[in-house]
Amino acid sequence: MPHVSRGLAVDARSIELVTGGKTDLAALTTHSAIADSCRKISWKCTATSRSGAGFSTSTHSPGRIRCGPSLPATRSNRFVSFDPLSQRSIRGLQRASILPDLLAAETATGQRNASLLDYADDRAIVVIDEPESVDAAVRERPPAGMDEMLTAERVNEILSLFPCITLRTIAAQTQAIDFGSRPQPSFNGSIAALRRDLAQLQDGAYSVTLACDSDSERVRCRNSSFDS
Amino acid sequence: MEQLRKNIEELSAFKELLAAEPGSVTIAGVAGSLLACIAAGLRDHLDRQILIVASDEGSAERLKDDLAVLLGGEAVHLFSGTGARTAGAGKNVPGMRALRSLKNSPSSVLVTTPRGLATRLPRPRS
Numbered sequence: 026m027p028h029v030s031r032g033l034a035v036d037a038r039s040i041e042l043v044t045g046g047k048t049d050l051a052a053l054t055t056h057s058a059i060a061d062s063c064r065k066i067s068w069k070c071t072a073t074s075r076s077g078a079g080f081s082t083s084t085h086s087p088g089r090i091r092c093g094p095s096l097p098a099t100r101s102n103r104f105v106s107f108d109p110l111s112q113r114s115i116r117g118l119q120r121a122s123i124l125p126d127l128l129a130a131e132t133a134t135g136q137r138n139a140s141l142l143d144y145a146d147d148r149a150i151v152v153i154d155e156p157e158s159v160d161a162a163v164r165e166r167p168p169a170g171m172d173e174m175l176t177a178e179r180v181n182e183i184l185s186l187f188p189c190i191t192l193r194t195i196a197a198q199t200q201a202i203d204f205g206s207r208p209q210p211s212f213n214g215s216i217a218a219l220r221r222d223l224a225q226l227q228d229g230a231y232s233v234t235l236a237c238d239s240d241s242e243r244v245r246c247r248n249s250s251f252d253s
Numbered sequence: 254m255e256q257l258r259k260n261i262e263e264l265s266a267f268k269e270l271l272a273a274e275p276g277s278v279t280i281a282g283v284a285g286s287l288l289a290c291i292a293a294g295l296r297d298h299l300d301r302q303i304l305i306v307a308s309d310e311g312s313a314e315r316l317k318d319d320l321a322v323l324l325g326g327e328a329v330h331l332f333s334g335t336g337a338r339t340a341g342a343g344k345n346v347p348g349m350r351a352l353r354s355l356k357n358s359p360s361s362v363l364v365t366t367p368r369g370l371a372t373r374l375p376r377p378r379s
Contacts, residue, residue: 138373139373139374139375139377140371140372140373140374141352141369141372142370143376143377144355144356144374144377145302145355146302146359148301148302148359150295150302150303150304151304151306152288152292152303152304152306153305153306154312155308158308158367159367159370162366163368163371174368174371174372174373175372187304188276188277188278189278190277190279191277191278191279191280192280192288193280195281201281202269202270202273202278202279202280202281203280203282204266204267204282204287206284207282207284208284208285209284232260234257236257236286
């Protein structure tokens with residue numbers, strides 16, 4: 026691959042271009058950072074023979090390199106951010122950093138076969154909420170995203186390496202540690218219904234702790250309903 | 254909130270869970286925000302990373318919010334797997350933060366979805 030002139034290498038696959046520098050456009054388009062970062066590189070040749078390469082930037086607006094007048098020319102760079110709808114330039118940029126899509130690059134070399142759990146500590150504990158639902162959701166995937174997802178078998182294989190706590194709503198067939206909680210009844214804003222429910226819990230020798238969203242709600246609950 | 258956590262950690266079921274053999278343990282009767290309280294208690298008592306796989310994205314977000322109240326926002330991350338390929342567009346920044354916390358913090362808590370769990374990722378650098 027040709028060297029990208031005047032590019033300041035951040036690492037082997039990143040390049041930084043400076044306004045006023047010179048860039049070999051032919052080399053730039055084949056640079057791995059560009060190839061990885063851009064889904065589409067559009068070259069624009071206008072009547073005045075100006076050429077530009079559009080690319081995505083990490084700012085809110087995409088950027089465009091203006092060089093010219095012909096390909097593959099080596100000319101002074103000028104960078105501008107532009108409005109993708111109107112295509113009008115917004116402002117000039119002093120420098121442009123083009124970073125590779127590292128995740129995509131790993132895919133290209135067949136290295137992207139790790140899962141989230143490969144990042145976890147060996148001693149990590151995995152808690153799975155309704156394993157059957159999770160397994161079904163892992164198996165159910167859009168065809169377009171097949172290559173981005175590990176197979177359910179691979180996921181289960183990795184999960185088996187970690188201590189797991191499984192949470193089940195119905196654990197009739199399984200020996201389970203029962204926390205004995207129940208979903209909060211729907212009070213529909215009825216303080217009377219809330220008080221009735223709390224009174225029943227207290228009659229059953231439950232210790233009741235109310236968690237409020239905010240301090241003002243706590244004060245309101247305490248003043249308006251429970252002290253009376 | 255401290256009192257709530259203390260109450261939960263005094264539950265016999267929680268003590269039984271702590272004493273359970275590492276491996277596969279099943280818990281039941283966990284409603285509302287109790288799972289977040291249990292996870293926070295496990296993290297504190299065992300000093301280990303806790304990775305929770307919620308059944309869907311909505312549950313994962315609610316769980317992450319509950320845990321953030323209990324443990325502080327910095328200690329808890331959500332990895333949903335969406336946007337993992339859009340590096341540079343800013344969308345995957347939370348995902349990258351989550352991976353970094355998992356790699357670097359021995360007591361982080363991470364909430365994910367089935368999709369996040371199955372997302373193909375590059376091998377972490379040792």
